[in-house]
Amino acid sequence: MSRPLVVVSLEPWDEVRRRNQYLVGGLLDADVARTALFVEPPADPLYELRSGRRPRLASGLRTSQAYGGRLRLLEPVKSLPRAVGPLADRILHDQVRRAVDRLGWRDPILWVNDPRWWGLAARTGWDTVYDITDDWTRADRAPREHARLVAGDEALLALSARVVVCSTGLAETKRASRPVTLIPNAVDVARYRRPLPRPGDLPEGPVALYLGTLHEDRLDVGLLQRTAARVAGAGGTVVLVGPDALSARHGELLRATPGLLLLGARAWDAVPAYLQHAQALIVPHLVSPFTDSLDPIKAYEYLAVGRPVVATPVAGFRERAGRRGVTVVPATGFPGAVAGALGTSAEGAREQVPDWSQRVADYDALLRGLGSPGGDG
Structure with a gap:
């Protein structure tokens, strides 16, 4: 019998499909005996209150309507700022442990994306898979946050039963510390190649489209502005489709840029239509040690639909x-x-581009290699 999965993710389980959702969903589809608890980023009411926003309560433990009830979701609450020290993390860890106890699970496999959660692996002793999708130790962060990310990364590299990386760049840097398994990203090929009607919110005229989370660690904001000006002069529009994680300053800059349209996130089943009806698909990314660690899912999505691609050398x-x-x-x-x-x-x-079904099979083999419940692992 498959061991339950406890997946600590950097993103929520929502209408935007990312690596975790594709892999976890595929694993649940492939094995009707498998169960999973997907731990989302915590709600942070204190931060929202300090920011002048109305605090939002955490959703807590709930059951997804998908996968026959075998997928549970947990949004914990961050009740103390991390600046107070280890207690803030222990409170988060305890919420996950209580959820696992409530579900009656024993000996789950812990799957960690966020290196700041290394303490959960240390405290529980659960077999841990450290799935590295971005090298956050190379991102531009304040000194305290950078030190925290480095410490968490080093701890997980030492503690984990398996380390999985999604890119050759990550494989080169992380295997200096220990053996790693390379499982790159992919795309749902058939879904992206099935013709769909043009979305009604795409502007008239030629469209140069970017798909992905809008984030300063990846996007070159100044380059986007210059590109929008040039495209507008050619009678077209630069369109950005994806969740907005930009700072308020950069978000305002882009929204005020002529020839640039931010559509926001779109549900995973709607995304292929936007790609299919763009004249060009663009990647205005910064070239940095951080972006060198990536295996962008958009590369597979762009190639699957067969539209012209223009990218910086990332x-x-x-x-x-x-x-x-x-x-x-x-x-x-x-x-x-x-x-x-x-x-x-x-x-x-x-x-030809790889399909997520191939990656799911690779991940399934890795998880089964950790052993059965109560086994040697």
Whole structure:
């Protein structure tokens, strides 16, 4: 019998599909005996109160309507700021442990994305899989937060039964500490290639579209503004589709930029239509040690729909430079390349891309290698 999974995620389980949702959902679909508790980022009412917003109560433990009730969701509450020390983390850990006890689970497998949760692995002794999707130790953070991320990463590398990385860049850096397993990202190929009608909220005229979470660690905000100006001059619009995690200052800058439209997040089943009806798909990313750690899911999604792609030379795209339909240029040439792509009727490459079903099978084999409940692990 499959051991229950306790997945501590960097993102909530919502209408936006990311690596965790694809993998966990696929594992539940593949094994009707498997159960999972998906731990979402905690609600933080104290922070919201200090920020002048109305505090939101945490959703707590609940059962998803999907997967026959075998998926449980937990949004814990962060009742103390992390600045007070280990007590703040222990309160979060205890909420997860109580949820597992309430579900009657014994000997689950802990799956951790967020290195700040390393203490849960240390306190429970559960077999742990550290799934690294972004190298947050290389992100630009305040000194205290950076030190916390580094400490958590080092602890999980030492504590975990398995370490999984999604990119060759992560494999190169993390295997210096211990063996790692490379399980890259993928795409639901059939769903992205099924023709869909044009979304009604796409603007008239040529569209250069970016898909993904809007985040300063990845997006080059200034480059986006310059690209929007060039595209607007060519009669087109730059459209951003994805959750907005930008700072208030950068969000306001982009919303005030002519020729740029922020549509926000769209449900996972609606996303392929936006990609299919864009004239060009763009990647205005910063080139940094952090972005070098990524295996962007958008690379697989873009290639699956076969539209022209213009990207800065970041991991996931620079190795595809020169392939039909993929243009990789530095920031200086990016706006002109995007505008040029809008003026052509060229199709992008419709090459073979890996499907999530392959990654689910790889993950299933890794989890089964940890042993059965009560076994040696």
